[in-house]
Amino acid sequence: MPTNYHLYDFMGFDEELSREEALWKAWTPTEVYEHNGDICLTVPFQKQKHQDEMAPETGTLQECHTLTLRAYRPDVIRLFVSMCGDEISAASDMLQFAPDLVREPLTLCEEGGLYSFTDAMGRVRATLDTRPPILDSWSTLLPPPQLSLGLTLYPDGDAKKPVRVNDDHFSPPRYDGFALGYCLTNGQEDRATLSFEAEHDECFVGTGERFRKMDLSGQTFYLRNQDGQGVNNRRCYKNIPFYLSSRMYGVFYHTSDYCKLSLADHSTRSVQFLCDRATIDAFVIGGDTPERILRAYRMLTGFPSVPPLWSYGIWMSRMTYFAADEVEEICDRLRQEHYPCDVIHLDTGWFRTDWLCEWKFNADRFPDPAAFVHRLLDKGFRVSLWQLPYVAQGAEQLEEAQKNDYIGKREQSGTKQDGSNFSALDYAGTIDFTSPTATEWYKGLLRRLLQMGVKCIKTDFGENIHLDATYHGMDARRLNNLYALLYQRAAYEVTKEETGDGIIWARAGWAGCQRYPLHWGGDSASNWNGMAGSLRGGLHIGLSGFAFWSHDVPGFHSLPNFMNSPIDPELYVRWTQMGVFTSHLRYHGTCKREPWHYPTVSDIVRRWWQLRYHLIPYIVAQGEICAQSGYPMIRALLMEHPHDRQCWHIDDEYYFGSEFLVAPVMNHGGRRDVYLPEGHWIHFLTGEHYDGGRWHYDMDSPLDAMPVFVRCGARIPIYPDIVECTDEMDLSKAVTIEVDEQFKGIFNRLKIEN
Numbered sequence: 064m065p066t067n068y069h070l071y072d073f074m075g076f077d078e079e080l081s082r083e084e085a086l087w088k089a090w091t092p093t094e095v096y097e098h099n100g101d102i103c104l105t106v107p108f109q110k111q112k113h114q115d116e117m118a119p120e121t122g123t124l125q126e127c128h129t130l131t132l133r134a135y136r137p138d139v140i141r142l143f144v145s146m147c148g149d150e151i152s153a154a155s156d157m158l159q160f161a162p163d164l165v166r167e168p169l170t171l172c173e174e175g176g177l178y179s180f181t182d183a184m185g186r187v188r189a190t191l192d193t194r195p196p197i198l199d200s201w202s203t204l205l206p207p208p209q210l211s212l213g214l215t216l217y218p219d220g221d222a223k224k225p226v227r228v229n230d231d232h233f234s235p236p237r238y239d240g241f242a243l244g245y246c247l248t249n250g251q252e253d254r255a256t257l258s259f260e261a262e263h264d265e266c267f268v269g270t271g272e273r274f275r276k277m278d279l280s281g282q283t284f285y286l287r288n289q290d291g292q293g294v295n296n297r298r299c300y301k302n303i304p305f306y307l308s309s310r311m312y313g314v315f316y317h318t319s320d321y322c323k324l325s326l327a328d329h330s331t332r333s334v335q336f337l338c339d340r341a342t343i344d345a346f347v348i349g350g351d352t353p354e355r356i357l358r359a360y361r362m363l364t365g366f367p368s369v370p371p372l373w374s375y376g377i378w379m380s381r382m383t384y385f386a387a388d389e390v391e392e393i394c395d396r397l398r399q400e401h402y403p404c405d406v407i408h409l410d411t412g413w414f415r416t417d418w419l420c421e422w423k424f425n426a427d428r429f430p431d432p433a434a435f436v437h438r439l440l441d442k443g444f445r446v447s448l449w450q451l452p453y454v455a456q457g458a459e460q461l462e463e464a465q466k467n468d469y470i471g472k473r474e475q476s477g478t479k480q481d482g483s484n485f486s487a488l489d490y491a492g493t494i495d496f497t498s499p500t501a502t503e504w505y506k507g508l509l510r511r512l513l514q515m516g517v518k519c520i521k522t523d524f525g526e527n528i529h530l531d532a533t534y535h536g537m538d539a540r541r542l543n544n545l546y547a548l549l550y551q552r553a554a555y556e557v558t559k560e561e562t563g564d565g566i567i568w569a570r571a572g573w574a575g576c577q578r579y580p581l582h583w584g585g586d587s588a589s590n591w592n593g594m595a596g597s598l599r600g601g602l603h604i605g606l607s608g609f610a611f612w613s614h615d616v617p618g619f620h621s622l623p624n625f626m627n628s629p630i631d632p633e634l635y636v637r638w639t640q641m642g643v644f645t646s647h648l649r650y651h652g653t654c655k656r657e658p659w660h661y662p663t664v665s666d667i668v669r670r671w672w673q674l675r676y677h678l679i680p681y682i683v684a685q686g687e688i689c690a691q692s693g694y695p696m697i698r699a700l701l702m703e704h705p706h707d708r709q710c711w712h713i714d715d716e717y718y719f720g721s722e723f724l725v726a727p728v729m730n731h732g733g734r735r736d737v738y739l740p741e742g743h744w745i746h747f748l749t750g751e752h753y754d755g756g757r758w759h760y761d762m763d764s765p766l767d768a769m770p771v772f773v774r775c776g777a778r779i780p781i782y783p784d785i786v787e788c789t790d791e792m793d794l795s796k797a798v799t800i801e802v803d804e805q806f807k808g809i810f811n812r813l814k815i816e817n
Contacts, residue, residue, distance in 0.1 A: 219349025376405025
């Protein structure tokens with residue numbers, strides 16, 4: 064199999080020749096016409112020879128397929144083509160069109176083989192060039208010219224910002240990428256590719272909760288959800304088929320199929336997309352700023368709801384609490400020692416057997432669960448509960464679930480035939496959320512707990528499903544990525560119905576999951592690499608449409624002993640400081656997380672927890688903005704400074720809302736370099752002044768401080784009183800402080816107890 068040129072390797076061709084595969088390439092459209100406001104292109108495809116210099120296979124007939132261009136206001140162009148009979152539609156679990164996302168008819172104009180497609184405002188949104196190339200004297204030395212697709216998009220109508228659908232080649236017979244192509248495998252259409260032109264200095268971000276450097280150019284990602292097992296590897300809990308370019312456009316690939324995205328990697332001249340299904344459905348989004356592009360993405364896939372006030376308080380957890388007495392003792396001590404807290408989370412140990420999820424409290428260790436939950440509510444603690452979307456061998460519900468097909472039907476239930484990476488039990492089956500009856504059954508399991516007074520469900524796992532099972536509404540491979548959305552939607556809806564609060568605590572993700580906050584970053588290691596990887600994931604998921612995101616403080620698992628190695632107190636403080644400046648703050652992990660277990664730093668931790676509650680009026684206001692715009696709560700610097708090239712490469716600083724620039728300390732010793740963009744900046748903790756537009760090297764931060772900056776003149780709403788939980792808050796009492804020349808630091812201003 065030739066792999067020296069073109070894209071056989073990117074397309075995943077079988078080098079062992081164990082299957083019959085053929086690659087089909089798109090050529091210049093033979094017909095262009097308007098249809099109900101869309102532009103339709105009749106595109107001929109021809110089978111290519113399997114050789115180093117690609118050319119149509121002699122004697123093969125062309126296959127024609129219709130490429131549809133559909134425009135939306137504001138600034139979205141949709142490309143759709145299917146070689147396997149799919150139809151363009153807005154009916155999709157991933158899509159949730161906003162009322163102000165409006166289809167806009169396109170008008171066709173043609174002159175000498177150059178077509179332009181114009182919207183009602185007179186803006187050219189796309190062009191198609193079908194003119195033959197101009198030949199010169201060297202032409203006789205080269206293979207005969209073959210016309211490419213010739214399509215260029217201007218999603219926001221700006222002629223200076225073209226997005227070209229391009230054939231990528233050294234010379235026309237030697238292709239590294241096709242503008243548009245597909246594969247036949249054993250006579251069946253099964254893969255399709257689309258390529259956009261990339262520029263030499265272009266940067267890319269997004270694609271999900273990516274634990275990578277900020278600029279993703281030069282990398283290829285296989286978008287298949289799986290248990291990430293940490294935050295420092297290629298695996299990903301939340302793959303999102305969306306990227307954002309420094310050229311101020313974004314692309315959302317509307318699919319739940321396994322797919323591959325090469326961001327100027329297989330060829331530095333191209334962004335190449337491969338879908339495991341022979342359908343391409345791409346929304347190309349324009350805009351002047353990253354926020355505008357992300358807002359349009361949310362207009363396609365849904366805006367997040369606003370989390371409840373109490374969720375912005377501190378969540379306390381570990382893996383795991385085993386009894387009501389143990390939980391109440393911890394809650395009482397939090398109050399006695401004045402650590403403000405709003406949520407107590409029970410992880411895997413509240414069942415009859417640890418990890419055996421049956422959606423019921425252990426009757427011996429939690430003898431009266433309703434009374435237990437309400438005692439905690441009376442003290443200002445909401446209860447959050449862990450569970451997962453699989454039914455285990457030995458679970459009380461297994462027989463019922465199998466009898467009624469509530470779980471995917473497997474030929475040999477209870478065996479691991481599919482390679483799925485389940486980490487705890489050999490689960491008998493995956494709850495089938497493609498079935499309405501199974502979904503209602505699952506909601507009923509949660510409803511009993513919520514009616515008892517539980518306020519949040521942790522929708523853990525969901526990245527993997529049993530691929531050897533049959534599901535009601537979809538093939539298992541197509542369901543795997545989408546599963547997180549269906550699972551989280553069910554839990555969110557029943558929680559909203561029973562409690563009035565739209566909230567879950569979720570790990571997996573796919574396009575549209577941002578509608579159901581909130582999500583956390585998975586099983587990070589309790590070390591500096593885990594902290595840095597967590598932040599990178601949070602920044603990229605914020606650049607992928609999600610507004611609310613959290614992480615386990617101070618990391619989930621210990622090293623070298625997974626369960627029991629002690630946590631470094633310095634790490635505990637530094638991760639706490641970062642957590643105070645993220646949308647939600649939860650302590651969780653494989654060993655004790657309560658602050659009194661770290662006595663050398665517990666007073667520092669209490670001070671930062673109190674600061675968190677002082678900032679809740681600001682967090683609430685910013686959360687409402689994020690739920691209505693394209694902004695995430697924690698945002699990469701590039702979102703505020705897209706024309707500052709430095710910011711496209713910084714992944715260890717971020718904005719918290721619109722006012723705070725945060726530079727967490729992620730090393731022993733408390734020193735780090737800090738980049739401040741243009742402007743005059745004031746250290747929020749010390750009142751020191753700094754000039755922007757430059758790096759400040761080797762900045763020193765003692766353990767009780769962290770580099771946090773606001774612009775001079777910023778106005779920050781805060782809560783003036785120290786409270787034990789949000790129940791004690793009356794947000795009408797919030798006051799606004801101005802960070803000006805006289806500002807001496809927030810701790811001095813608030814006189815927070817030490």
